[in-house]
Amino acid sequence: MKLTLKIWRQKDAKSAGKFVTYALDNISPNCSFLEMLDILNEQLIEKNDDPVVFDHDCREGICGMCSLYINGRPHGPDDAVTACQLHMRKFHDGDTIVIEPWRARPFPVIRDLMVDRSAFDKIIQEGGYVSVNTGGAAEANNILVGKENSELAMDAAACIGCGACVAACKNGSAMLFVSAKVSQFALLPQGQVEAKQRVKKMVRMMDELGFGNCTNTYACEAECPKLISRSNIARMNREFLCAKVS
Amino acid sequence: MNSSFLRFSSITKKIWMAFLGLFLMIFLVVHLGINLCLLRSDGGAWFTAAAHFMGTNYIVKVFEIGLFAGFIIHIMLGIILQVQNWMARPVRYMVSNKTYTPFLSKYMIYTGGIVLIFLIIHFINFYFIKMGWVSNVHTSAEGEPNFYVIAQELFAQPVYSILYILFFIVLGFHLNQAFQAAWQTLGVNHPQYNTCIQRFGTFYAIIVPLGFIIVPVYFLLIR
Ligand code: SF4
Ligand code: FES
Numbered sequence: 001m002k003l004t005l006k007i008w009r010q011k012d013a014k015s016a017g018k019f020v021t022y023a024l025d026n027i028s029p030n031c032s033f034l035e036m037l038d039i040l041n042e043q044l045i046e047k048n049d050d051p052v053v054f055d056h057d058c059r060e061g062i063c064g065m066c067s068l069y070i071n072g073r074p075h076g077p078d079d080a081v082t083a084c085q086l087h088m089r090k091f092h093d094g095d096t097i098v099i100e101p102w103r104a105r106p107f108p109v110i111r112d113l114m115v116d117r118s119a120f121d122k123i124i125q126e127g128g129y130v131s132v133n134t135g136g137a138a139e140a141n142n143i144l145v146g147k148e149n150s151e152l153a154m155d156a157a158a159c160i161g162c163g164a165c166v167a168a169c170k171n172g173s174a175m176l177f178v179s180a181k182v183s184q185f186a187l188l189p190q191g192q193v194e195a196k197q198r199v200k201k202m203v204r205m206m207d208e209l210g211f212g213n214c215t216n217t218y219a220c221e222a223e224c225p226k227l228i229s230r231s232n233i234a235r236m237n238r239e240f241l242c243a244k245v246s
Numbered sequence: 247m248n249s250s251f252l253r254f255s256s257i258t259k260k261i262w263m264a265f266l267g268l269f270l271m272i273f274l275v276v277h278l279g280i281n282l283c284l285l286r287s288d289g290g291a292w293f294t295a296a297a298h299f300m301g302t303n304y305i306v307k308v309f310e311i312g313l314f315a316g317f318i319i320h321i322m323l324g325i326i327l328q329v330q331n332w333m334a335r336p337v338r339y340m341v342s343n344k345t346y347t348p349f350l351s352k353y354m355i356y357t358g359g360i361v362l363i364f365l366i367i368h369f370i371n372f373y374f375i376k377m378g379w380v381s382n383v384h385t386s387a388e389g390e391p392n393f394y395v396i397a398q399e400l401f402a403q404p405v406y407s408i409l410y411i412l413f414f415i416v417l418g419f420h421l422n423q424a425f426q427a428a429w430q431t432l433g434v435n436h437p438q439y440n441t442c443i444q445r446f447g448t449f450y451a452i453i454v455p456l457g458f459i460i461v462p463v464y465f466l467l468i469r
Contacts, residue, residue: 074345168343212330
């Protein structure tokens with residue numbers, strides 16, 4: 001495949017960035033998207049240029065590090081996959097591909113396509129955990145969990161914290177991410193103890209960090225590689241309302 | 247008032263937005279009922295009676311305060327939320343977003359803004375007259391403004407009628423997205439009710455604006 005790439009290049013958080021165009025030839029349609037960028041980077045290194053910096057780690061869709069806004073869609077044109085699992089066969093020979101970093105005030109660009117997503121960590125630190133005493137592990141069946149809730153909690157826990165929801169949202173809202181994290185605990189008995197504090201604190205931090213307000217366009221749900229449902233957002237709204245009035 | 251609004255959390259603002267929006271939707275049905283009285287060929291007897299009742303009844307007057315507050319808070323929250331949302335993405339994407347989203351769901355601030363313009367025109371035409379802030383030539387024997395004649399005169403102008411129709415089409419789109427969004431914001435999202443909520447929202451968003459639109463169409467074409 002022959003491709004034209006338009007990639008956002010930015011030296012560091014302080015410098016101004018710009019798009020740079022690269023031509024790439026002989027790309028196999030079986031390449032993954034990140035492998036295609038690896039090939040580009042090898043060519044840049046050979047030419048003594050700076051390679052394009054982008055986040056990645058597992059390359060199997062479980063770590064949530066890859067974060068590319070490809071041709072107007074977070075994680076590219078395929079549904080329910082991360083950028084690392086996207087294959088070049090989803091594109092056509094001769095295509096121009098525009099690659100941008102996630103854009104949101106709480107996700108500043110560090111370099112090229114890499115953004116700082118520690119804002120998500122700050123939200124998790126506010127309550128994305130359960131406090132338990134360490135020591136001998138208790139018998140797991142002591143606390144019974146209904147099948148339906150355990151499934152829903154598991155679905156919510158599938159969120160890998162990639163930030164595609166924020167990147168897709170016209171408001172840069174983190175509601176899908178935060179609601180997935182609130183839901184996975186709210187659905188289980190272990191999460192009940194800190195439930196009220198959790199939702200209030202996590203939402204407060206989300207607002208303080210400058211994420212936008214949800215306006216129910218559901219772009220987040222459409223782009224989430226883990227198919228996190230917007231019903232989690234409704235659940236978080238319920239949890240929040242109950243925590244506020246009780 | 248503004249700064250205390252800002253201190254509310256995003257979800258609190260959204261919940262108020264949704265709650266007031268639903269409240270305004272109830273009011274719209276009442277308003278439609280009155281407007282449909284215009285269609286009776288009784289020389290405006292029913293319409294005038296309804297307008298008189300709305301203008302003089304004390305319970306209605308209490309509701310009127312709630313209604314105005316509802317409108318103002320709904321509009322202010324909408325603007326505040328939108329400005330914060332613009333600020334959340336200082337650097338925009340070069341390629342505009344290609345994600346699939348429900349029709350016009352991204353443009354609520356614009357459909358809402360158009361409805362607001364209509365609301366202002368409407369206020370100047372009717373409410374200001376009722377309050378006596380704008381001079382008015384059509385008064386009844388008791389000195390009350392004759393809204394039947396005023397409405398007739400306005401609808402006799404094709405430009406006004408066509409704009410009126412367009413505004414209600416926009417309102418329909420606003421409400422179609424708004425109704426299900428409001429329930430989602432209030433935390434009502436369950437596979438058992440979702441389709442029902444969605445369908446009722448669309449039904450309301452078609453029927454109610456259509457009801458309003460019938461009136462100018464009747465005055466323009468049939469009368
Ligand atoms: S909700 Fe989905 S899109 Fe958002 S951070 Fe989690 S996995 Fe990524
Ligand atoms: S690199 Fe781990 S999810 Fe893509």
